[in-house]
Each structure stands twice: as C-alpha cells, then as structure tokens.
Amino acid sequence: MPLSLTLASRNLFHDRLRFVATTIGIVFSVVLVMVQMGLYSGFGRMVTTMIDHADADLWVMRKGTKCFEDPSLLAVSKRNDILAVQGVARAVPLIIGFSDWRLSSGEMTPVFVVGSDLNEHVLDPWDITGGSAKALSQPHAVAVDLSYTERLGLNGLNTKADIRGQQVQVVALTDGIRSFTTTPYVFTEITRARAYIGVPAAVTSYFLVKLNQGADLEKVRHDIESTIPDVEVLTTAEFRDRSRSFWLFGTGAGAALFAGALLGVIVGTVIVAQTLYSSTKDHLDEFATLRAMGSSNRYLYNVIMYQALLNAVIGFIFAALIGYAVVWFTSSGALPVVITPGLMVGVFLLTVVMCVLSALTAIVRVVRIDPVMVFTR
Amino acid sequence: MSEVLEARGVSKVLGSGAGEVHALKDINLALRGGELTMLMGPSGSGKTTLLSILGCMLKPTAGSVVIGGESTDGADAEKLAKLRRDHIGFIFQQYHLFPTLRAVENVQIALDVRGEQGKGARARAYDALSRVGLAHKIDSFPREMSGGEQQRVAIARALVSNPSAILADEPTAALDTANGQAIMRTLAQIATDMGRCVLVVTHDTRLISFANRIVFIEDGRLVREERGEGSGPKLLPAAGSGH
Numbered sequence: 001m002p003l004s005l006t007l008a009s010r011n012l013f014h015d016r017l018r019f020v021a022t023t024i025g026i027v028f029s030v031v032l033v034m035v036q037m038g039l040y041s042g043f044g045r046m047v048t049t050m051i052d053h054a055d056a057d058l059w060v061m062r063k064g065t066k067c068f069e070d071p072s073l074l075a076v077s078k079r080n081d082i083l084a085v086q087g088v089a090r091a092v093p094l095i096i097g098f099s100d101w102r103l104s105s106g107e108m109t110p111v112f113v114v115g116s117d118l119n120e121h122v123l124d125p126w127d128i129t130g131g132s133a134k135a136l137s138q139p140h141a142v143a144v145d146l147s148y149t150e151r152l153g154l155n156g157l158n159t160k161a162d163i164r165g166q167q168v169q170v171v172a173l174t175d176g177i178r179s180f181t182t183t184p185y186v187f188t189e190i191t192r193a194r195a196y197i198g199v200p201a202a203v204t205s206y207f208l209v210k211l212n213q214g215a216d217l218e219k220v221r222h223d224i225e226s227t228i229p230d231v232e233v234l235t236t237a238e239f240r241d242r243s244r245s246f247w248l249f250g251t252g253a254g255a256a257l258f259a260g261a262l263l264g265v266i267v268g269t270v271i272v273a274q275t276l277y278s279s280t281k282d283h284l285d286e287f288a289t290l291r292a293m294g295s296s297n298r299y300l301y302n303v304i305m306y307q308a309l310l311n312a313v314i315g316f317i318f319a320a321l322i323g324y325a326v327v328w329f330t331s332s333g334a335l336p337v338v339i340t341p342g343l344m345v346g347v348f349l350l351t352v353v354m355c356v357l358s359a360l361t362a363i364v365r366v367v368r369i370d371p372v373m374v375f376t377r
Numbered sequence: 378m379s380e381v382l383e384a385r386g387v388s389k390v391l392g393s394g395a396g397e398v399h400a401l402k403d404i405n406l407a408l409r410g411g412e413l414t415m416l417m418g419p420s421g422s423g424k425t426t427l428l429s430i431l432g433c434m435l436k437p438t439a440g441s442v443v444i445g446g447e448s449t450d451g452a453d454a455e456k457l458a459k460l461r462r463d464h465i466g467f468i469f470q471q472y473h474l475f476p477t478l479r480a481v482e483n484v485q486i487a488l489d490v491r492g493e494q495g496k497g498a499r500a501r502a503y504d505a506l507s508r509v510g511l512a513h514k515i516d517s518f519p520r521e522m523s524g525g526e527q528q529r530v531a532i533a534r535a536l537v538s539n540p541s542a543i544l545a546d547e548p549t550a551a552l553d554t555a556n557g558q559a560i561m562r563t564l565a566q567i568a569t570d571m572g573r574c575v576l577v578v579t580h581d582t583r584l585i586s587f588a589n590r591i592v593f594i595e596d597g598r599l600v601r602e603e604r605g606e607g608s609g610p611k612l613l614p615a616a617g618s619g620h
Contacts, residue, residue, distance in 0.1 A: 003482060003489035010477035289473040292434060293534075294462025295490035296455060371434045374469055375425050375546050 004299060008306035011283055022275040026315025026351070027322065029268025034323040034347050036261035038337035040254060042330075045338055046180040047247040048240045050096075050114065054123045056208035058221060059239045060091070063232045066250065067243040069112070069181070071097055073203040078228050082207055085223045087215030092120040093204035095190055097197035098183065102162045103153035111152075111163065111186045112179060115193020122208045125187040131157050131172035136189055143172035147332070148184035163196040180247070182334055209233075265354055272311055272358035280304060280362040284369060292371040300366045304359050312355035316348050323347075381541045381574035382408040382431055382464075386440035389426055389597075400426040402597045404440070410541065413568040413575040413587060413607055418594035424578045425546065427594065431576065432465055432544045433457045445541055462491055466535030468545035468564075472527045474519040474534075480506060481515040484533045491538055505533035509563055525556030532563055542574040543567060549581060561587040565607055 013019055045052075050068050051059075060082060062072035082091040094116045101111040116123045124133045125143040135141055142163075144152055153161065159170045163186070177185055186196070194201055211220055221233040234242065248254030280287070287300055323339050330337045389401040400423045408414055408431075418424050429435035430442060433449055434457070442449045445464045449457060461467075466487070474483045484502035488494070493501075506515055509529040519527050528548060535543050545564060549557030561577075565587045568575040577588070585591055589607035593600050 002494060003478075003486050006482065007475060007478060007486070014477050285473060286475055289469075289475070290486075290490060291458065292432075292461065292467055292473075293487055293490055294458050294460075294465070296458055296462075299490050372429045374467070374473055375429065 002302075004302045005306045007286075008303045009310055011279065011286075011303075012307050012310055015279070015282070018275055018279065022272060022311055023315050023318065025271030025275070026268055026311055026355070027318045029264045029271065029354070030316055030319035030347060030351050031322050031326075032264030032267070033261045033350065034319060034339060034343070035326055035337055036257045036264065037343055037347065038323065038327065038339045039335060040248070040257040040261075041340060041343055042336045042338035043180060043253065043257070044244050044248060046178065046335070048243050049177070050123065050185075051236060051240045051243060053126055054094070054208055054236070055210070056122060056236055057211045057217060058209040058224075059234050059236065060207040060209060060224060060228075060231050061205070061234070061239075063230050065232070067246040068239070069096065071205075073199060073205060074207070074231065076202050076204050078231065079204075079207060081228050082209060082224055085220055085227060087211050087220040087223075089210045089212045089215075090120065091207040091209050092117050092122045093190060094123055094206045094208055095193045095197065095199070095203070096205045097193075097199065099163050099186075099196045099198070101152055101168075101184070101186070104161065105153065107153070109151055110183050112181070112183045113163070113186045113188065113193050113196045115188050115190040115196075116208075118189050123187075125172055125174050125177065127174050127176050128172050129175045131170070133172055133187075135171035136187065138169075138171060140167050140169045140192075141171040141188065142168045143174060143187040144170055144184055145174045145177045147176070147178055152184055164198055166192075166195060168196075178334065180335065265350065268351070269354050269358050272308065272355050273361050276304065276308060276311075276359055276362040277365060279307065280365050284365075285374070287366050288369050288371050288373045291369055292374045297367060300369075301363055304362045304366065305356065308355040308359040309352065312351045315355075316351045319347075319351075320344065379410060380407040381410050381445065382576070383443045384427070384431060384437075384440065385443065387427075387430055387437040387442065388439040389423075389430060389435070390438045391426070400597050401430070401437070404597075404599055406431075406592065406599060408542065408574045408576055410574045411568060411572045412589040413565050413577065414590045414592060415585060415588035415605070416576060416578045416592050416594060417580070417582070417585075420580075422594045423597040424594055426597075428544055428546055428576070428578050431542075432467060433460045462538075464541050466538065466540040466543045468528070468531050468535050468543065468548045470547040470550045472519070472524075472531045472551075474527055474530055476519050479516050479518055480511060480522070480530050483519070483530050484537050487534045487537050493538075501537055502533070505537040506530065508536065509533045523556070524552050525559060528552060528556070528560050529563065532560070532567075536567065536571075540573070542576065545575070545577045547579055548577060549579065549584065554583075557581070557584070569607065 062074050065072045076093055079091050082088055096114050099111055099113050100108045102108050118137050136143060157170055161168055179185055224233050326337050327339050384404045384406045387401055387404040391398045391400045416424050430437050444460055481502045484505050485498050488498040503515060506512055509532050511529050549560050561584050564575050567573050585605060588605040591603045591605055
C-alpha cells in the first residue's frame with residue numbers, strides 16, 4: 001500500500017467524529033440517488049410490463065398512440081390487410097381499456113381489462129399461482145393478481161363479481177402483475193373483454209404481428225403503413241420506449257425522480273467538499289511539511305484523492321446495504337424500487353465522481369501552500 | 378572539500394511599498410560537504426529567510442542559489458520542489474512529524490515522495506532510524522516518544538534519502554540541554570562521518586562547539602565568520618561564552 005494512502009486513511013479515521021459525519025452525509029446522498037433512480041427504474045419497468053410480456057415482433061396501432069394504456073381503437077377488419085402483407089405470419093388483435101369491477105358488497109373499483117385471443121397466446125397472464133390460464137376459455141372467466149385481493153374483494157379462486165353488469169369468475173390468480181396506476185389488471189378472452197370495456201365487437205386496440213422467419217422487418221413495417229391508412233407500426237422496443245417516455249417524461253414523473261437524484265448528488269458533493277476542505281485545513285502543517293520535503297503537487301493531490309475515494313467507497317458500501325434493504329421492503333409494494341446491477345455500478349461511479357469533484361476545493365487550498373510555513377509553525 | 382550549496386549575491390525584499398523590508402542583502406555563502414556550519418544571529422536578522430532561500434523554498438529577489446551544480450534561476454515551484462527532493466533534507470524546530478504515522482513510516486515518507494516504495498524503502502527507513510539510535514522505536518507514534526526521540530526521527534527522515542545538504546532550523550530549541558547536545562552530536566557526526574553539508578540555524582551559543590564553521594548574520598548581511606573545532610563541548614570548555 002503506498003504510504004500516501006496510509007497517510008490519507010489514518011488522517012481520515014483519526015478524527016472519528018468528522019469521519020462519521022462525512023460518511024452519514026455520503027450515505028444519505030447516495031441512498032437518495034439510489035432510491036430515486038431505483039424508483040425511476042421500477043416505474044420504467046412497471047409501465048412497460050405488458051409490452052415486455054407480449055409475444056410480438058411488431059405492434060400495429062392507431063397513429064398517435066402514446067402508450068400501452070392509450071384508448072385509441074382500430075377496426076378489426078384491418079387484420080386482413082395486415083395478413084395480406086408479405087412476411088406477416090399472424091396478426092392477433094388485443095383489446096385494452098378501463099372498466100369498473102363491482103364487489104359482492106356493491107362497492108365499485110376501476111380495473112384495467114386486457115383481452116386477447118386465448119388460442120394465440122400473445123399476452124396470457126404470467127406467474128400464475130392458482131388456477132390456470134387455460135381456464136380463461138370458460139364462460140365469465142377472468143384472471144387477476146393476488147396483490148389486489150382486498151381491492152377486488154377476492155376470496156380465492158372462483159370468487160364472483162361483475163364488470164359492467166356482467167358476471168365474472170376468477171379462474172386464475174397471478175402474483176406480482178401490478179399496475180403503476182394502482183388499477184388492477186383483469187385478463188380475459190377478447191370478446192368478453194370488449195363487452196367489459198363497452199366497445200363494439202368490430203374494434204381492437206392493437207394487432208400483435210409475428211413475422212415469418214427471414215422476413216425483412218423494416219419492409220413489412222413499411223408495407224403495412226403504406227397499405228393501411230391511419231396506423232403506425234412499432235417494434236416492441238420502440239413501443240416500450242414510447243410508453244416509458246410518455247409516462248416518465250410526458251407526465252413529469254421521471255423529471256421529478258431525476259430532480260430528487262440531482263438533489264442527492266448536490267447534497268453529497270457539498271458535504272464531502274466541506275469535510276475534505278476542513279480536514280485539509282486541519283492538516284495544512286503536514287501538507288506543508290510534505291511540500292518542504294520536496295513532494296510534487298501530484299503527491300499532495302494523491303493524498304487528498306485517496307481520502308475522497310475512501311470516503312466514496314465506505315459511504316457507498318453502507319448506502320448499497322441500505323439500498324438493498326429498501327428494495328426488499330418495497331418489492332411487494334405499489335411501486336417497487338428496482339436496483340439493477342447496472343444501476344448499482346452507475347451509482348458507484350457517480351459516488352466516486354461526486355467525491356473526486358468534492359476534493360477539488362481541498363486541492364485548490366493545498367496548491368496555495370507555502371512550504372516556508374514549516375519554519376513559522 | 379567541494380561546495381555543495383552556494384548563495385551568490387542573494388538579496389531578498391519582503392513586502393512592498395512602505396512595508397518593504399530588505400531581509401537579505403548581497404549574501405555570498407558557500408557550504409561544503411563534511412562541514413557543520415552554524416548560522417547565528419539575533420531575531421529578525423534574516424537567518425530563516427536565508428535558510429528558506431538556501432533550502433529552495435523561497436526565491437531570492439536578486440542573486441541565485443546553486444545546489445549540486447544546479448541553479449535555482451527561473452525555477453518554478455515544482456522545479457524548486459524537485460531540487461529539494463534531490464538534494465536537501467530538512468530538520469525543523471517543531472519536528473513536523475506526521476502524528477498518524479509510526480516512526481518508521483515518518484522516515485519512509487521521505488522516500489515515498491521520491492517515488493521509492495516497498496520493502497526496500499522500509500528497510501532504508503529502518504536503517505536510518507537505527508543510525509540515530511531508535512531501532513527500538515520503529516513502531517511508535519510521535520505521541521509515544523520524547524521530544525529528543527521525535528527530533529531524532531526527524532533527523533532520520535532528513536538523512537534517509539542521502540541528501541547532499543541537511544538544513545536544520547533551531548533543531549534543539551524545543552529540547553532540554555542533554556537532548557539538545559545529543560542532537561547536535563548526531564548532526565556533527567553526519568557532517569564529519571558521512572561527508573554531508575550540514576547547516577544549523579540557532580540562537581544557542583552553547584552549541585558553537587559542535588560547528589566547524591560559524592557564520593554570523595545581522596540586519597540581512599553576513600558580518601563575520603569563524604572556524605570551530607566541531608568536536609563538541611568537552612573540547613571547548615568555553616562553549617557558549619561567545620566567539
């Protein structure tokens with residue numbers, strides 16, 4: 001270990017109170033950044049959960065559709081036009097829309113209905129813990145998520161309720177299909193879904209297109225758009241980005257999360273800068289002695305940088321532990337904090353950058369040291 | 378003996394305008410290896426300013442300093458630092474040890490700033506501490522050592538990189554007589570036995586007996602120079618009584 005690192009670490013740990021205060025500041029800052037970005041990540045994942053679980057190469061939708069939940073409708077008759085395009089293997093309609101779920105007590109709660117052709121399996125419910133997706137073909141059958149048990153008045157499988165005056169029966173229970181709008185998803189067969197939503201049988205929200213093997217995706221997309229007026233065709237990735245962008249930035253939710261993260265970075269930078277500066281001021285005699293001994297400025301920078309990096313690493317370790325605790329506590333909540341390995345690496349790098357930037361004020365102070373002061377102190 | 382450190386026509390003006398002070402006036406001084414030179418003078422006479430300039434910490438207003446054949450003319454702060462690194466070891470009145478480092482680390486850091494690291498550097502630091510009689514204190518922190526021991530660690534630190542010149546500023550001022558004498562004896566040995574150029578700034582006339590050469594400074598000028606025995610007080614019973 002270089003002696004400059006030894007000196008940096010000993011000086012850092014020597015004043016324990018200041019070290020603890022600095023660490024708390026960094027941990028607070030990094031946890032704030034981590035949670036805000038984790039919320040961003042979790043929110044971004046939740047808003048596209050349906051798109052992520054759908055089996056489609058291309059999504060055909062009404063022009064101007066902003067997100068998956070957009071209520072724009074298309075005529076089902078366009079399906080034949082899509083199937084006529086060379087390279088298209090199948091085009092499956094998918095209907096979505098809001099409706100009301102009436103509990104046996106008479107209480108009403110809004111739900112989000114997702115209906116598809118059950119034989120095509122383009123968007124079946126997943127993570128089923130009770131019942132089965134096959135049972136959705138039965139009359140009145142729906143699948144809902146366990147996390148909405150109380151909201152939907154569920155009493156296990158076979159619970160009965162009604163949607164828009166039509167009886168429904170729960171035949172499958174999923175675990176973890178939560179909506180960021182807090183409105184429960186209800187999976188069902190497409191014809192019944194239309195009835196629950198209250199739209200005519202001749203409409204759909206989307207066509208989920210699968211291509212033949214070897215088909216040119218761009219050509220198919222172009223051919224569909226040029227053949228059928230008022231539709232646009234997006235790949236799954238494009239639709240995911242559009243939905244995410246709408247909910248995160250169109251609504252300002254993402255900007256608020258970023259603002260929180262930025263605040264965390266600013267708070268952390270200021271705290272670390274202040275403590276590093278005061279630590280450097282307290283050890284000016286030592287820096288002057290090093291300078292008198294002929295150390296280069298770079299050597300002095302190294303001592304300060306090592307302190308900054310030690311602060312960063314120690315603060316980050318505590319923050320990461322707290323971050324994982326937050327992830328665990330929120331995992332079954334309405335909006336889980338999602339901290340991916342990539343996010344963890346990103347936040348670590350941000351912590352390092354934050355601490356290194358904070359060291360600049362201390363470095364500016366050290367650069368101005370006059371080694372002659374060793375004779376007068 | 379060859380000249381290791383030389384001041385040529387050095388003048389230094391401190392402050393400006395009405396507060397201008399001519400701290401040094403046309404100083405010419407050549408310091409040789411194998412000699413302990415003592416720089417003496419009253420407070421405010423310019424001793425520390427001259428030491429700072431000879432130690433490449435301060436630039437002269439006029440004149441130049443030559444150390445190991447290299448002139449400080451036109452040198453910037455980094456170049457001066459390099460000259461210090463390559464040629465000079467310092468000993469300070471207040472020791473200026475690093476309180477969080479052990480004795481051996483306090484010595485080793487003088488090598489670390491020169492880019493010398495690892496076991497070799499640690500062995501050299503241990504040797505330097507042994508030379509000043511502190512082999513048993515290598516793992517002690519400064520707070521665990523007496524003033525005399527701390528100053529000996531500082532001497533080991535100044536010595537460890539084998540500098541051609543050792544500059545000491547009032548090295549015994551914070552010590553009692555016995556410890557002060559011991560430190561001076563060590564410095565005298567460094568000059569005579571190791572052939573180093575040693576310059577000691579002091580007020581203490583009792584230490585004169587350790588000097589090979591005594592230079593007197595008053596009002597920024599070198600006013601007198603005497604030769605000394607350099608053998609310590611037992612050979613100079615009148616030590617401390619004047620010059």
